[in-house]
Amino acid sequence: MSVTDPHFDVAVIGAGPAGMSAAATAAGHGLRVVLIDSGRQLGGQYFRHPAPGLTAPWLSKLRHGWSHFEQLAARIEASLRIDVLFEHQVWAIEPGFTVRTDRGPIAAANVVLATGSYERVVPFPGWDLPGVVTAGGAQALLKGNLVLPGQRVVVAGTGPLLLPVAAGLSVAGAKVLGLFEANPLRGYAKHPIPLLTNPSKLLEAADYARRFVGNRVPVRSGFIVIEAQGADSLEAVVVARPDGTGRRRIPCDALAIGYGLAPQIDLGLTLGCDHTLLADGTVALRVDTDQRTSIPDFYAVGETAGIAGVQTSIAEGAIAGLVIAGDRTGLKALRRRRDRQRTLADVIRTQHPIPPAWRDHLTPDTVVCRCEEVPAGAITEAVEHLGATDTRTVKLLTRAGMGWCQGRVCGYAIACLAGGGTPTDLLAAAKRPLARPVPLGVLAGQDQRNN
Amino acid sequence: MSVEFSFDDRSMTAHPGQSVGAALLANGVRSWRTTRFGGRPRGLFCGIGVCFDCLVTVNGEPNVRACLAAVADGDVVSTQVGDGHVASATERGADLTSDGRGDERD
Ligand SMILES: Cc1cc2nc3c(=O)[nH]c(=O)nc-3n(C[C@H](O)[C@H](O)[C@H](O)COP(=O)(O)OP(=O)(O)OC[C@H]3O[C@@H](n4cnc5c(N)ncnc54)[C@H](O)[C@@H]3O)c2cc1C
Ligand code: FES
Numbered sequence: 001m002s003v004t005d006p007h008f009d010v011a012v013i014g015a016g017p018a019g020m021s022a023a024a025t026a027a028g029h030g031l032r033v034v035l036i037d038s039g040r041q042l043g044g045q046y047f048r049h050p051a052p053g054l055t056a057p058w059l060s061k062l063r064h065g066w067s068h069f070e071q072l073a074a075r076i077e078a079s080l081r082i083d084v085l086f087e088h089q090v091w092a093i094e095p096g097f098t099v100r101t102d103r104g105p106i107a108a109a110n111v112v113l114a115t116g117s118y119e120r121v122v123p124f125p126g127w128d129l130p131g132v133v134t135a136g137g138a139q140a141l142l143k144g145n146l147v148l149p150g151q152r153v154v155v156a157g158t159g160p161l162l163l164p165v166a167a168g169l170s171v172a173g174a175k176v177l178g179l180f181e182a183n184p185l186r187g188y189a190k191h192p193i194p195l196l197t198n199p200s201k202l203l204e205a206a207d208y209a210r211r212f213v214g215n216r217v218p219v220r221s222g223f224i225v226i227e228a229q230g231a232d233s234l235e236a237v238v239v240a241r242p243d244g245t246g247r248r249r250i251p252c253d254a255l256a257i258g259y260g261l262a263p264q265i266d267l268g269l270t271l272g273c274d275h276t277l278l279a280d281g282t283v284a285l286r287v288d289t290d291q292r293t294s295i296p297d298f299y300a301v302g303e304t305a306g307i308a309g310v311q312t313s314i315a316e317g318a319i320a321g322l323v324i325a326g327d328r329t330g331l332k333a334l335r336r337r338r339d340r341q342r343t344l345a346d347v348i349r350t351q352h353p354i355p356p357a358w359r360d361h362l363t364p365d366t367v368v369c370r371c372e373e374v375p376a377g378a379i380t381e382a383v384e385h386l387g388a389t390d391t392r393t394v395k396l397l398t399r400a401g402m403g404w405c406q407g408r409v410c411g412y413a414i415a416c417l418a419g420g421g422t423p424t425d426l427l428a429a430a431k432r433p434l435a436r437p438v439p440l441g442v443l444a445g446q447d448q449r450n451n
Numbered sequence: 452m453s454v455e456f457s458f459d460d461r462s463m464t465a466h467p468g469q470s471v472g473a474a475l476l477a478n479g480v481r482s483w484r485t486t487r488f489g490g491r492p493r494g495l496f497c498g499i500g501v502c503f504d505c506l507v508t509v510n511g512e513p514n515v516r517a518c519l520a521a522v523a524d525g526d527v528v529s530t531q532v533g534d535g536h537v538a539s540a541t542e543r544g545a546d547l548t549s550d551g552r553g554d555e556r557d
Contacts, residue, residue, distance in 0.1 A: 137499060233482060370504055403503070
């Protein structure tokens with residue numbers, strides 16, 4: 001379906017928890033809303049679910065807070081004021097606003113950006129082998145398709161996402177050989193207040209902990225994966241302390257790895273929204289207490305305003321919906337809830353940095369940019385011998401970060417390798433010209449490497 | 452109810468609504484692309500349409516993201532070699548001018 005029709009009061013980009021909540025709230029106040037998603041269902045990452053008819057006895061165990069989803073979905077489906085457009089990828093938003101999708105433009109007076117996040121992974125030898133997947137990717141594969149990435153799985157990296165991923169894989173029948181959290185977790189003890197004021201988080205964590213004991217998943221903190229081994233697909237991973245001691249080789253057929261989530265904010269950056277660097281080196285759109293960005297009538301909710309989990313996404317969507325509708329009832333309570341959750345999210349961020357030692361385990365032929373197949377050695381060469389001192393020059397010299405994913409996957413690594421990961425580097429790496437997909441035909445035209 | 456499709460001349464089945472990538476993994480296939488420069492095997496990585504590692508050729512159209520595209524009955528899925536133009540053009544026996552677009556129109 002293509003919308004030539006008029007003007008919507010609100011265009012919500014992304015039908016995850018944040019976007020669903022924004023759309024339902026705005027439409028509930030009489031506004032005309034278009035809710036756009038590149039996928040084929042409501043729910044985003046957290047509430048990803050299999051197509052009708054596809055089920056498994058353990059499916060309900062993958063679901064937390066499912067009633068929140070059902071309520072939001074029911075409000076959206078019952079509303080006559082919401083047009084839901086699936087399989088529409090937004091690739092640019094122009095002032096005014098014109099939302100450009102791969103199926104034509106849409107006009108709207110307000111825009112709510114709810115495009116969520118994607119996972120950050122830093123390179124290590126062998127990370128390009130089939131069988132190595134992101135932790136969230138393993139979760140998406142499982143929740144959306146009921147398929148496992150492998151039978152004998154190692155889960156590693158850092159951050160709270162690793163818990164539900166390991167629990168899910170294990171519930172679905174995979175043998176989870178270990179959960180390796182890079183950071184020591186004792187730091188949380190210094191922040192009892194944010195933890196205690198967010199009891200649902202604690203309960204969810206306790207639930208996972210119980211399941212791990214039940215399913216005997218060994219959990220180790222202070223270990224990272226330093227190598228993935230295999231000929232044409234993954235056969236084993238090597239884990240060690242960041243300094244390389246305590247090495248252990250674990251035969252496995254899948255590795256689910258993630259070093260935290262990064263906001264997906266290209267559409268806002270291209271439009272010129274102010275943004276901000278968070279404690280874990282991710283970049284988020286800057287918002288005020290009403291979820292407004294620096295661009296009038298342009299709002300950011302959920303993960304685009306910084307990773308903070310599903311409940312925050314739902315609260316922020318509702319806040320933006322109310323503010324756009326001009327109804328301030330209930331706003332105070334929502335804001336308080338949001339602020340409490342964001343305080344906890346900020347604590348979590350400080351507890352899960354990427355251990356800088358990932359760089360020490362690279363070899364010259366470790367692929368850093370997966371799209372353009374640029375090895376670490378080429379980047380070192382650009383920095384040490386060709387005098388490149390910033391991300392942009394390294395990109396131009398090596399093509400690293402200039403492939404299909406436009407640097408989403410390797411941007412952080414390149415920023416660290418090229419410039420030492422200073423705030424300037426990290427902010428520059430977040431800036432990308434287009435929100436994709438750059439038509440693949442256009443990229444194909446650039447494909448021939450001219451060196 | 453199930454979906455029948457083929458991958459490099461092997462016939463396979465999947466559940467309706469599964470992605471091409473999920474269907475391949477469920478059938479024991481771990482990689483379905485070889486890279487443009489090193490000829491290295493690649494399969495699923497980010498699982499949500501961000502990384503473009505999972506590109507595959509479906510019904511002659513290269514550069515389809517296997518983690519997003521739903522598998523359909525009768526689909527002919529084949530390993531994508533490089534940018535997919537050589538392999539898919541020979542498969543189709545013609546259309547060398549195709550740019551493998553299929554995405555943006557505007
Ligand atoms: C792969 C992955 C798996 C995750 N799994 C879990 C989990 O199991 N448990 C957990 O607690 N947290 C998980 N998270 C964290 C999770 O993102 C949040 O808890 C929650 O889903 C955030 O809600 P949101 O609405 O802000 O974003 P999301 O739920 O990510 O929703 C964003 C939506 O925007 C759409 N979108 C993005 N860009 C565009 C575009 N350009 N055009 C059109 N549509 C677009 C996406 O298709 C998506 O549906 C996961 C994150 C990722 C990246
Ligand atoms: S696995 Fe990353 S785009 Fe499909």
